[in-house]
């Protein structure tokens with residue numbers, strides 16, 4: 001169920017990101033990586049690796065983590081928490097949910113970090 005009080009930043013169709021893949025989308029000046037983990041399970045984090053600004057949207061999903069294509073750091077694709085070196089700081093995350101029509105809504109999370117753990 002969509003919370004009417006939250007601010008939706010971006011809406012995509014579920015078909016835009018196949019299960020098991022990630023895609024980067026830009027809204028205003030914000031680049032967001034959307035991950036499709038499994039049926040109706042989505043994640044969204046900022047598209048900027050905290051190690052050295054790699055584009056996480058060019059990375060791959062591995063067991064629920066996004067692996068940075070530059071030096072291999074990984075981040076939880078839902079919470080943005082750093083999971084492996086060389087990154088040591090988490091990345092900001094967003095709420096991602098699919099409605100009954102197959103639209104995926106990305107919104108700011110009340111718990112979104114600014115990249116710090």
Ligand code: FES
Nearest residue numbers: 049052054068071
């Ligand atoms: S820029 Fe992502 S691991 Fe180095």
